[in-house]
Amino acid sequence: MLRLFHSKFNGRTLLSHPPKPLLTFTFLYYPLFRSSLVSETSLHFQAISSYHCDPLLSNLLVALKSLSSVSSCRVVHARVIKSLDYRDGFIGDQLVSCYINMGSTHDAEKLFDEMSHKDFVSWNSLVSGFSKRGHLGKCMSVFLRMKSDLVFELNGVTLISVISACASAKASDEGQYIHCCAVKLGMMLEVKVVNALINMYGKFGCIDSASRLFWAMPERNMVSWNSMVAVCAQNGIPNEAINYFNMIRVDGLFPDEATMVSLLRAFENLHLGRSVEAIHGVIFTCGLNKNLTIVTTLLNLYSKLGKLIASHKVFTEISKPDKVAWTAMIAGYAMHGQGKEAIEFFERTVREGMEPDQVTFTHLLSACSHSGLVEEGKYYFRIMSDVYRVQPRLDHYSCMVDLLGRCGLLNDAHCLIKHMPLEPNSGVWGALLGACRVYGNINLGKEAAENLIALDSSDPRNYIMLCNIYSAAGLWSDASKVRALMKAKNLNRNPGCSFIEHGNKIYRFVVDDHSHPDSDKIHKKLEEVMRKIQEAGFVSETESILHDVDEEVKTKMINKHSEKIALAYALLVTSADVPIVIVKNLRICRDCHNTAKFVSLIEKRVIIIRDSKRFHHFSDGLCSCGDYW
DNA sequence: TTAGGGTTAG
Numbered sequence: 201m202l203r204l205f206h207s208k209f210n211g212r213t214l215l216s217h218p219p220k221p222l223l224t225f226t227f228l229y230y231p232l233f234r235s236s237l238v239s240e241t242s243l244h245f246q247a248i249s250s251y252h253c254d255p256l257l258s259n260l261l262v263a264l265k266s267l268s269s270v271s272s273c274r275v276v277h278a279r280v281i282k283s284l285d286y287r288d289g290f291i292g293d294q295l296v297s298c299y300i301n302m303g304s305t306h307d308a309e310k311l312f313d314e315m316s317h318k319d320f321v322s323w324n325s326l327v328s329g330f331s332k333r334g335h336l337g338k339c340m341s342v343f344l345r346m347k348s349d350l351v352f353e354l355n356g357v358t359l360i361s362v363i364s365a366c367a368s369a370k371a372s373d374e375g376q377y378i379h380c381c382a383v384k385l386g387m388m389l390e391v392k393v394v395n396a397l398i399n400m401y402g403k404f405g406c407i408d409s410a411s412r413l414f415w416a417m418p419e420r421n422m423v424s425w426n427s428m429v430a431v432c433a434q435n436g437i438p439n440e441a442i443n444y445f446n447m448i449r450v451d452g453l454f455p456d457e458a459t460m461v462s463l464l465r466a467f468e469n470l471h472l473g474r475s476v477e478a479i480h481g482v483i484f485t486c487g488l489n490k491n492l493t494i495v496t497t498l499l500n501l502y503s504k505l506g507k508l509i510a511s512h513k514v515f516t517e518i519s520k521p522d523k524v525a526w527t528a529m530i531a532g533y534a535m536h537g538q539g540k541e542a543i544e545f546f547e548r549t550v551r552e553g554m555e556p557d558q559v560t561f562t563h564l565l566s567a568c569s570h571s572g573l574v575e576e577g578k579y580y581f582r583i584m585s586d587v588y589r590v591q592p593r594l595d596h597y598s599c600m601v602d603l604l605g606r607c608g609l610l611n612d613a614h615c616l617i618k619h620m621p622l623e624p625n626s627g628v629w630g631a632l633l634g635a636c637r638v639y640g641n642i643n644l645g646k647e648a649a650e651n652l653i654a655l656d657s658s659d660p661r662n663y664i665m666l667c668n669i670y671s672a673a674g675l676w677s678d679a680s681k682v683r684a685l686m687k688a689k690n691l692n693r694n695p696g697c698s699f700i701e702h703g704n705k706i707y708r709f710v711v712d713d714h715s716h717p718d719s720d721k722i723h724k725k726l727e728e729v730m731r732k733i734q735e736a737g738f739v740s741e742t743e744s745i746l747h748d749v750d751e752e753v754k755t756k757m758i759n760k761h762s763e764k765i766a767l768a769y770a771l772l773v774t775s776a777d778v779p780i781v782i783v784k785n786l787r788i789c790r791d792c793h794n795t796a797k798f799v800s801l802i803e804k805r806v807i808i809i810r811d812s813k814r815f816h817h818f819s820d821g822l823c824s825c826g827d828y829w
Numbered sequence: 830t831t832a833g834g835g836t837t838a839g
Contacts, residue, residue, distance in 0.1 A: 529839090
């Protein structure tokens with residue numbers, strides 16, 4: 201791979217598209233617009249509008265799109281109507297986009313209905329606005345109105361907006377319908393339309409459909425290739441991503457920033473460490489280490505692969521890290537349960553003059569939660585709005601419920617949910633349910649699970665958690681009712697599996713796995729290790745077993761969990777001085793967590809397990825999570 | 830080069 205990169209990129213820059221220069225007008229007035237002061241915006245608008253110059257007005261509205269204030273948009277709207285009848289035409293279209301971008305679909309629809317001369321751009325502004333804001337229903341209904349009533353023909357822009365909305369909402373039926381429309385309208389020769397469809401099928405997990413579309417294209421561009429690399433990356437097939445990457449030259453094209461970012465992301469879920477290091481080498485050699493987007497992806501990738509030191513090294517080599525890069529480091533520390541370091545980094549971020557935003561606070565609060573830093577978490581939750589004017593979103597409430605719940609403050613967590621100004625989502629209730637399971641609170645757990653099931657009755661995890669709570673309390677008949685409900689709804693538990701890399705290969709183990717050629721040896725090793733740690737005081741915790749069977753059977757079942765098999769395999773094939781790295785697709789159970797702690801002590805090994813939520817570094821009988829997870 | 834669209838970072 202290294203050779204490939206050298207042959208392709210030697211002496212060339214990969215940044216094929218330098219950023220477009222901002223319009224001078226927008227640039228000059230940007231600080232003003234950022235201030236969100238309606239009166240000032242209005243004042244300057246007055247000065248500008250006296251020129252009666254259309255491009256300036258248009259540029260003003262482009263700049264206004266960066267605001268989040270509906271009221272400032274209304275000021276402009278009022279003046280447009282009052283002084284210059286610009287309600288129709290491109291100013292009206294821009295205002296429609298502005299309103300939707302700012303979250304006021306009501307204003308947008310009202311203005312749109314008032315516009316007497318609507319052309320296809322007006323309609324497309326509405327469709328694209330709804331698409332960007334994630335209003336699939338409204339997007340579809342405008343599209344259907346266009347399709348049935350309109351004198352204008354639907355064009356590629358219309359279709360792309362609706363396709364994009366279907367992709368974001370993972371609306372498979374609607375997406376396939378739009379695909380049929382595109383075929384009927386003869387749009388399948390438009391590269392951008394097909395690119396949007398490829399991206400949509402990728403989001404649905406339909407890799408075959410995406411690749412069939414891709415290979416049927418009479419003409420492909422860089423976005424087409426990047427879309428396929430992204431499809432493979434998003435669907436966890438890194439080798440295919442590399443294949444597409446290697447084939448880009450077939451069309452005489454060169455990888456750009458988006459290609460590299462997608463390629464790196466392809467390795468997020470698998471420990472192909474050497475491949476990542478090879479790509480890193482190339483990024484450095486080709487001078488791509490000056491590209492903030494690529495480097496931030498790289499440092500984030502190292503964090504996700506358990507290599508926090510490498511991640512930090514990448515960060516220190518960035519000459520001018522931006523807010524995203526700082527936040528990526530905070531996220532890295534949060535993921536690894538290093539809450540104090542995350543806080544330190546946050547304070548440095550602020551000292552460096554960066555303005556923390558909602559994402560920064562999400563990771564900071566998550567770091568506090570993962571490290572049991574309750575007072576610190578409460579403090580930052582308070583000052584995020586008081587000092588930094590960042591209004592808490594659902595993510596932040598989830599973190600706070602998690603933070604309070606993990607340390608047993610279940611009533612405080614419940615109280616926060618009851619008094620939060622937003623409608624709690626599955627993240628918020630899920631955090632409470634997780635805590636109820638740990639602390640065996642049946643009443644609150646039931647409430648959380650019922651809310652979760654009401655929000656999404658098709659997610660098996662909600663039923664499993666409720667079942668766990670009943671099982672742990674010995675309420676077997678309630679547990680079996682939940683199991684029966686799952687069966688009636690045909691909901692299957694996502695099977696747990698663990699991955700481990702050895703000899704440049706990835707091995708996957710499921711529960712009670714016997715597929716490996718050395719399976720007998722692995723299971724013998726597992727039995728030996730379990731015996732050793734039991735002699736040292738380890739006691740099985742069988743609460744995660746859902747079935748009403750006796751303890752002996754439960755112990756046998758839990759001793760065959762995939763992460764235990766992966767651990768036994770690693771003990772067999774790796775040398776003692778190498779850390780053992782295991783990736784689990786679900787959350788690690790309490791019993792496997794205890795097992796890893798004991799094994800790290802008895803076998804004197806460093807064990808790193810990444811579960812679906814975070815990293816656990818085991819050493820000398822302790823875990824970096826401090827048993828908060 | 831005045832308006833609407835497809836890929837990529839926390």
